[in-house]
Amino acid sequence: MNPRNRTNFSGGPGVLPESVLQQVQQAIIEVPEVGLSILGISHRSEWFAAAVAELENNILKLLGLSENYHVLFLQGGATQQFSMVPMSLLHGKAHPAEYLHTGYWSGKSVADASRQGPIRVVWSGAESGFLRLPGDDELSFAPEAPYIHYVSNETVEGLQFQRVLGRDDVPRICDMSSDFLSKPCEAERFSLIYAHAQKNLGPSGVTVVLVRDELLAEVPDNLPGFLDYRSHAQAHSNFNTPPVFAIYVVLLVTRWLIGEIGGLANMARINRAKAELLYKLLDSSDGFYRGRAESRDRSTMNVAFNLRSPEMERRFLAEALAAGFSGLAGHRSVGGIRASIYNGLTLPAVEKLAGFMEDFRRS
Numbered sequence: 001m002n003p004r005n006r007t008n009f010s011g012g013p014g015v016l017p018e019s020v021l022q023q024v025q026q027a028i029i030e031v032p033e034v035g036l037s038i039l040g041i042s043h044r045s046e047w048f049a050a051a052v053a054e055l056e057n058n059i060l061k062l063l064g065l066s067e068n069y070h071v072l073f074l075q076g077g078a079t080q081q082f083s084m085v086p087m088s089l090l091h092g093k094a095h096p097a098e099y100l101h102t103g104y105w106s107g108k109s110v111a112d113a114s115r116q117g118p119i120r121v122v123w124s125g126a127e128s129g130f131l132r133l134p135g136d137d138e139l140s141f142a143p144e145a146p147y148i149h150y151v152s153n154e155t156v157e158g159l160q161f162q163r164v165l166g167r168d169d170v171p172r173i174c175d176m177s178s179d180f181l182s183k184p185c186e187a188e189r190f191s192l193i194y195a196h197a198q199k200n201l202g203p204s205g206v207t208v209v210l211v212r213d214e215l216l217a218e219v220p221d222n223l224p225g226f227l228d229y230r231s232h233a234q235a236h237s238n239f240n241t242p243p244v245f246a247i248y249v250v251l252l253v254t255r256w257l258i259g260e261i262g263g264l265a266n267m268a269r270i271n272r273a274k275a276e277l278l279y280k281l282l283d284s285s286d287g288f289y290r291g292r293a294e295s296r297d298r299s300t301m302n303v304a305f306n307l308r309s310p311e312m313e314r315r316f317l318a319e320a321l322a323a324g325f326s327g328l329a330g331h332r333s334v335g336g337i338r339a340s341i342y343n344g345l346t347l348p349a350v351e352k353l354a355g356f357m358e359d360f361r362r363s
């Protein structure tokens, strides 16, 4: 198989829509309205300020949010947010912030937060191998907590919350890196949402942070300028040289979501159809393919499963790659197989993978 025709099922950086890639290709040579390459346009130009303003608006519009949120485009990935959140909101607090430990990525957020101040792990799936998420009857949240933090979609394990957690009188903070803008998310119920671009929104290099205005009042004054959300809010993400290229690609993706897909409800329908196709195939394979997560908590973004043995999985991955399906190996921490089916991956591409999986099972 010609490697040029591979389909990207990688956990991240993920696949982007074909029409976006074509515009990016053109923009590398010349952004039509500017007459310059996107790689060499000044971040202080009027054009870039307008691009940032349009992107801020597109994100607010897609999520149905009003203007009491700041939309920031930061660097350092989601990992930087693991510490920037507690640096901003936990320092000097008497009561612990509440964290859910539901998988690999939330584990990283717990480790970084506990270096900054007191935290309480409300629920952990560590002992049961992160095969499921907690039900409401297993959770109780304290009203005096400075905030509650969780990960909406555990990318490695393929676990996704299908509801909003926490309580309305405590600020909710969520790492939505792997399902942001994949469906409506009741964003107005969150005080801070962060999501890096490279799973669902664009290339690596930029992280979207949505933060309620009131929350910024709590940020201590002694943080380095770059680590203070207020610096970026005041400067409309132009505090220092921002990742102009990555921000531009995310702008193109939001235009695609609004113009071609028709909003997040439509995007959610497409994503559900893709996920249902694969989960049905797993469930009707007589145990040949075994879904990792409990059915109730299955992710629509990352379909994680195992075959009967590691040898079979190796053969599966080799034959899949030869057939043009790239990035299907599970995360190095858990192994197995993971089909990541982010926004940019089409239903026909998932149908092709399903066809391959049926053939492989019968071979």
Ligand SMILES: *Cc1c(COP(=O)(O)O)cnc(C)c1O
Pocket (backbone or CB within 6 Å): 012, 076, 077, 078, 079, 080, 105, 151, 153, 154, 155, 156, 175, 176, 177, 178, 196, 199
């Ligand atoms: C991939 C991922 C991360 C890591 O993000 P970086 O941008 O590499 O720091 C964090 N959280 C979640 C949910 C992820 O899927």
